[in-house]
Amino acid sequence: MSRADATAESTTATDPADNGAARPTDDDVISLSDVTFGYTATPVVEDVSLDIAAGEYVAVVGPNGSGKSTLMKLMLGLLRPDVGETRLFGEPARRFDDGERVGYVSQHASAAKEMPITVREVVKMGRFPHVGFGLLSADDWRIVDEALATVGMSDFADRRITKLSGGQRQRAFIARALASEADLLVLDEPTVGVDAESVEAFYDLLEALNGDGITVLLIEHDLGAVVDHAERVVCLNREVYFDGPTDEFVESDALARAFGTAVGLGGDGGGDR
Ligand code: ADP
Numbered sequence: 001m002s003r004a005d006a007t008a009e010s011t012t013a014t015d016p017a018d019n020g021a022a023r024p025t026d027d028d029v030i031s032l033s034d035v036t037f038g039y040t041a042t043p044v045v046e047d048v049s050l051d052i053a054a055g056e057y058v059a060v061v062g063p064n065g066s067g068k069s070t071l072m073k074l075m076l077g078l079l080r081p082d083v084g085e086t087r088l089f090g091e092p093a094r095r096f097d098d099g100e101r102v103g104y105v106s107q108h109a110s111a112a113k114e115m116p117i118t119v120r121e122v123v124k125m126g127r128f129p130h131v132g133f134g135l136l137s138a139d140d141w142r143i144v145d146e147a148l149a150t151v152g153m154s155d156f157a158d159r160r161i162t163k164l165s166g167g168q169r170q171r172a173f174i175a176r177a178l179a180s181e182a183d184l185l186v187l188d189e190p191t192v193g194v195d196a197e198s199v200e201a202f203y204d205l206l207e208a209l210n211g212d213g214i215t216v217l218l219i220e221h222d223l224g225a226v227v228d229h230a231e232r233v234v235c236l237n238r239e240v241y242f243d244g245p246t247d248e249f250v251e252s253d254a255l256a257r258a259f260g261t262a263v264g265l266g267g268d269g270g271g272d273r
Pocket of ligand 1: 039044062063064065066067068069070071
């Protein structure tokens with residue numbers, strides 16, 4: 001489906017609940033209305049309404065088992081809600097098929113980290129949705145090289161992905177998303193196992209990409225990183241405990257309520273790892 005089609009469909013998207021949640025707009029990248037989901041009869045995500053507009057930098061926080069990954073899968077259309085509606089770029093999330101618009105970086109940088117391929121080959125994969133498995137044009141290679149430069153990995157282009165540090169590997173996967181021209185980056189605890197200095201550089205990179213207009217959705221356990229970088233926080237524990245600007249989150253008691261304990265915002269926030 002083209003971008004224009006997706007926009008056209010989104011005009012019929014809205015059926016928000018009367019719960020004061022902002023109404024979805026054509027600019028919404030992600031829109032959840034009254035979403036409830038359980039793997040069994042017991043919901044692990046309950047009555048969540050949430051809209052993320054293009055260009056936002058949103059962090060989802062919550063204790064282990066609070067439903068963060070499940071919520072992300074619902075957002076991406078990988079799970080179907082029992083109740084409610086999920087939309088991605090204005091389209092029902094389950095039917096969304098412009099996969100290249102979403103760059104996903106997981107905690108362990110996916111199975112590809114075991115593959116004996118070079119950084120450039122990983123980034124090149126980002127062009128496959130555009131060219132199939134055919135030959136890349138000069139323009140495609142230029143996009144690959146630009147993506148490598150953006151994440152500061154040009155010098156490592158010919159290095160095997162298995163020979164990188166954790167932080168370098170995550171940057172390579174960001175470059176792949178950039179090469180695919182993703183306009184939404186979804187990151188699931190991307191800096192687990194990455195050394196402190198590289199973590200800072202990684203978040204600086206995310207901030208720069210967000211400044212260029214890419215929507216960032218970060219699932220994060222490190223509350224310090226969230227407070228330092230995200231503009232908006234969604235605090236989840238089955239239900240949404242807080243959704244708003246990061247500075248208001250810091251002032252609120254949502255964290256303690258969601259975690260069921262007094263939790264500090266410095267360094268290792270949740271203490272559940
Ligand atoms: P988080 O990402 O916040 O750690 P999850 O979304 O992974 O939370 O899990 C939420 C709840 O759903 C947990 O109780 C977890 O045990 C359960 N759960 C997660 N995945 C599955 C699954 N595939 N089948 C059954 N239960 C699951």
